[in-house]
Amino acid sequence: MRKKEKIMEVKQKPKILKKRQPNRSRVGDFFVYLFLCMVAVAMIFPLVFAVNSALKPLDELFMFPPKIFAQNPTLDNFSDLFVTMGKSWVTFSRYIFNTVFITFVGTTGHLLIASMGAFVLAKYEFPGGKTFFNLVTVALMFSGYVTAIPNYLIINGLGWIDTYWAIIIPSFAAPIGLFLMKQFMEGLPMSLIEAAKIDGASEWKVFMHIVMPNVKPAWLTLIIFQVQALWNNKASTFIYSEEKKTLVYALQQIQSGGIARTGQAAAVTVIVMVVPIIIFILSESQILETMASSGLKD
Amino acid sequence: MKEYIRKYFRLRRHNLQVSIKKAKRSKMCYLFLAPYAILFTMFYIVPVVSSIVLSFTYYNILESPTFVGLQNYISLILEDDIFLTGVKNTFMIAVITGPLGYIMSFLFAWLINEIPRWIRTIAIVVFYAPSIAGNVFVIFSIFFRGDAYGYVNAFLMNWGLIGRPVLWLTDPKYMLPICMVVILWMSLGTGFLSFVAGLQGIDKSQYEAGYMDGIKNRWQELWYITLPNMKPMLMFGAVMAITQSFGVCDVTMQLCGYPSTDYAARTVVTHLFDYGYSRFEMGYASAIATMLFLIMILCNKAIQSLLRRVGT
Numbered sequence: 001m002r003k004k005e006k007i008m009e010v011k012q013k014p015k016i017l018k019k020r021q022p023n024r025s026r027v028g029d030f031f032v033y034l035f036l037c038m039v040a041v042a043m044i045f046p047l048v049f050a051v052n053s054a055l056k057p058l059d060e061l062f063m064f065p066p067k068i069f070a071q072n073p074t075l076d077n078f079s080d081l082f083v084t085m086g087k088s089w090v091t092f093s094r095y096i097f098n099t100v101f102i103t104f105v106g107t108t109g110h111l112l113i114a115s116m117g118a119f120v121l122a123k124y125e126f127p128g129g130k131t132f133f134n135l136v137t138v139a140l141m142f143s144g145y146v147t148a149i150p151n152y153l154i155i156n157g158l159g160w161i162d163t164y165w166a167i168i169i170p171s172f173a174a175p176i177g178l179f180l181m182k183q184f185m186e187g188l189p190m191s192l193i194e195a196a197k198i199d200g201a202s203e204w205k206v207f208m209h210i211v212m213p214n215v216k217p218a219w220l221t222l223i224i225f226q227v228q229a230l231w232n233n234k235a236s237t238f239i240y241s242e243e244k245k246t247l248v249y250a251l252q253q254i255q256s257g258g259i260a261r262t263g264q265a266a267a268v269t270v271i272v273m274v275v276p277i278i279i280f281i282l283s284e285s286q287i288l289e290t291m292a293s294s295g296l297k298d
Numbered sequence: 299m300k301e302y303i304r305k306y307f308r309l310r311r312h313n314l315q316v317s318i319k320k321a322k323r324s325k326m327c328y329l330f331l332a333p334y335a336i337l338f339t340m341f342y343i344v345p346v347v348s349s350i351v352l353s354f355t356y357y358n359i360l361e362s363p364t365f366v367g368l369q370n371y372i373s374l375i376l377e378d379d380i381f382l383t384g385v386k387n388t389f390m391i392a393v394i395t396g397p398l399g400y401i402m403s404f405l406f407a408w409l410i411n412e413i414p415r416w417i418r419t420i421a422i423v424v425f426y427a428p429s430i431a432g433n434v435f436v437i438f439s440i441f442f443r444g445d446a447y448g449y450v451n452a453f454l455m456n457w458g459l460i461g462r463p464v465l466w467l468t469d470p471k472y473m474l475p476i477c478m479v480v481i482l483w484m485s486l487g488t489g490f491l492s493f494v495a496g497l498q499g500i501d502k503s504q505y506e507a508g509y510m511d512g513i514k515n516r517w518q519e520l521w522y523i524t525l526p527n528m529k530p531m532l533m534f535g536a537v538m539a540i541t542q543s544f545g546v547c548d549v550t551m552q553l554c555g556y557p558s559t560d561y562a563a564r565t566v567v568t569h570l571f572d573y574g575y576s577r578f579e580m581g582y583a584s585a586i587a588t589m590l591f592l593i594m595i596l597c598n599k600a601i602q603s604l605l606r607r608v609g610t
Contacts, residue, residue: 024412024516032409039406040424046483047427050437061447068449117334126324127317132335139342140537141598143545145567146591149574149583150345150352153359173337176488203326224430225488232432237575248433252552255436262440273431280430281423288422291495295530296537 050273053266054078061262077263081254084264090242092250099247102164103230106171110226111219113172118181119211123193133182137296139175152237166238171230177222183293184218185211217286224287228276247272346591352584359578370585381586383561384569387474388544391565392597395478396543399485403535404528406486407493408520422494429487435480439553442466442476470562473554477563480549487542489535496531500524525608532608536601544594547571566590 048068053061055073082092120126121133144151151170160166188211196210212219234248251268254261280287321328353370357363374381410421428434441449444465451463466472500523508523525532547567554563557572566586574583 028516033413036406036409036413036421040421043428043483043486044424046437046441047431047434049441050434053437053440113333113337116330120327120330124324124327126327127321129327129331132331135343136338138595139338141541142346142591142594143541145545145547145570146587146594147342147345147349148570149580149587150348151341152574153348153580154340154345169337170341173334173341175338175342178334178338203330207330228430228432251433251436255439266437266440269434269437273434276430276432277423277427280426284419284422287491288495288498291491292499294492294534295496296533297530 047273050266050269053263054270056263056266058263077267081264081267084254084261090245094243095245095247095250098164098244099231102167102233102235102246103227105164106168106230107223107226109168110172110174110177111222114174114177114222115181115212115215115219116207118178118185119207121178122182122185123188123190123211136175136178140179148237155238161238162240162244164244167230167233167235171226171233174226174229176225180221180225180290180294181215181218183295184215184221184290187293188214217289220283220286221290224276224280224283227279231276232272349584349587349591352581353588355581355584357579357581357584359580363581366581370582371589374582374585374589380561380564381566381569384564384566387550387563388546388565388567390474391478391481391546392540392543395481395485395546396539399482399543400489400535400539402482403486403490403539404493404532407490407497408524411494411497422491425486426490429484429490433548433552435484435549436552438476438480439467442553444468467554468559470558470560473550473558473563477546477550477553480553481543481546484549485539485542487538489538492531492534492538493528496528497524500527529605529608532605533602536605537598540597540601541594544590544597566593 052068052070052073054077055075056070057072057074057076060067060071121129155161155166155170160169192210192214193206196206201209232248233246234252235246236249239245239249247268251265251272254268255265352363354365354367355363356366356369406421406425410418410425413421443449443451444463444467446452446455446463448463448466450466451460454460455463464472466476504523504527505519508519513519513522545567546565550558550563550565551568556568558564567590570583570586570590573579573586
């Protein structure tokens with residue numbers, strides 16, 4: 001027995017060594033790691049700093065010389081935030097509700113509508129389909145600011161100003177969602193759909209029960225992009241009444257409250273940033289799976 | 299010649315009939331696409347077209363638009379000094395942060411591609427978090443605060459490098475560079491994710507084959523194997539980078555104020571907001587939007603034709 005184990009050990013050792021890729025020097029690897037560590041620290045530093053500022057009591061925020069890490073971390077800023085906002089006409093929870101509502105409805109609707117479009121664009125050929133997809137790719141190439149003014153006029157014409165719909169409905173049409181979904185669905189075998197059709201499923205059933213469950217990674221990707229866009233949406237041009245304003249908008253108001261509100265501003269910043277980051281952490285592997293098919297072919 | 303033209307038209311008509319027949323057969327497809335197509339037309343196609351149309355008019359929302367020809371464009375380019383400042387700033391930001399952010403995205407995606415899986419997962423979160431965390435960049439305004447409590451000021455004063463606090467975000471000298479640093483910090487976005495995923499998808503056997511054929515170091519490997527394989531992702535990443543870097547306005551508006559001192563941090567988009575939402579000169583603002591649209595599309599097309607040559 002022991003002999004056998006020894007042989008195994010001997011056999012395994014070269015294998016571990018072989019796992020190193022060719023064309024890589026150890027010195028190079030060392031510098032790569034060092035460089036990555038340094039950059040990672042630089043990238044994460046402002047985020048850590050934001051969290052620390054939110055945890056600092058008032059006297060530490062105005063200490064000279066200032067310290068980066070909180071000495072006596074407290075949650076005072078968070079509770080102060082609720083007190084300050086509670087005194088104002090609209091409570092803080094209302095802002096949170098607004099943002100959550102807009103994000104939830106906007107994301108769900110976008111997911112459904114974009115997937116329906118992506119499904120037929122990816123799996124069937126019909127006149128106009130290709131042209132339409134090309135138009136969507138062109139739309140990826142300019143940012144929403146270009147269309148901001150006509151959009152305002154259109155939404156005004158529809159009478160959606162000062163409602164949630166002014167933010168939610170246009171977000172359904174985000175081109176990046178359709179683009180990523182279509183690219184991902186192209187990898188789905190056609191035989192799967194045909195088999196279901198032979199078994200007598202209607203198109204809608206094929207879509208809901210065959211296609212959608214098979215593209216779950218892409219769902220998460222659409223969700224994260226949409227959440228990112230909606231959660232951070234100020235919507236200051238569309239919404240005037242205080243009780244419909246979003247969290248980010250409230251954040252800006254607190255920040256403009258001056259230096260005395262620094263701690264509270266940091267607390268809101270932390271609340272705003274935590275949600276998208278957590279969603280991303282939870283869905284990272286699926287998102288990467290989708291992004292593998294994100295390439296733009298010509 | 300007549301015969302030829304007649305034949306051509308017959309062919310055309312035939313093609314049309316065929317596609318109508320096809321369209322009739324694929325009714326279901328149109329039904330599925332309809333919700334998205336309607337919304338897309340409403341909020342993307344119509345706005346772009348109407349923005350181009352409005353740019354030739356004078357329109358202030360209250361009165362109906364009147365046609366003024368090229369007047370808006372002429373005054374934009376010849377008379378509006380602030381717009382030119384905005385264009386200059388936008389180009390400065392785009393030319394510096396666009397390519398740098400793009401290269402950074404690819405570089406980091408490539409470097410973390412080989413490290414063990416669990417470290418890679420953490421690294422992706424760390425690199426991607428700034429771009430997804432939204433308005434966190436306002437924390438930089440505490441960081442660069444103009445008084446002695448600002449961190450940068452306190453640090454530099456402690457070391458005796460400056461005698462009195464520098465007004466980082468109100469002094470035109472420092473505004474743009476600080477904004478660029480912040481934009482670069484947030485630039486590892488969608489394109490970065492696309493690169494990471496694309497690198498994972500490259501067939502490993504290609505590297506082995508390359509090793510056999512005498513590729514000596516990681517740089518050769520990068521140029522001859524990795525980059526050609528990544529072309530579609532590189533295109534996608536470029537589109538994202540260009541769109542983002544020309545649309546800069548949030549960072550400059552929130553860090554340097556709106557309007558900023560001497561308009562030193564004005565960008566094209568800020569100018570658009572100014573005329574569209576503060577002065578309600580929609581025609582003029584549409585002209586700005588149309589220019590921005592053309593710049594973005596042209597840049598994208600140029601970069602794409604450039605990228606097509608990578609690795610060949």
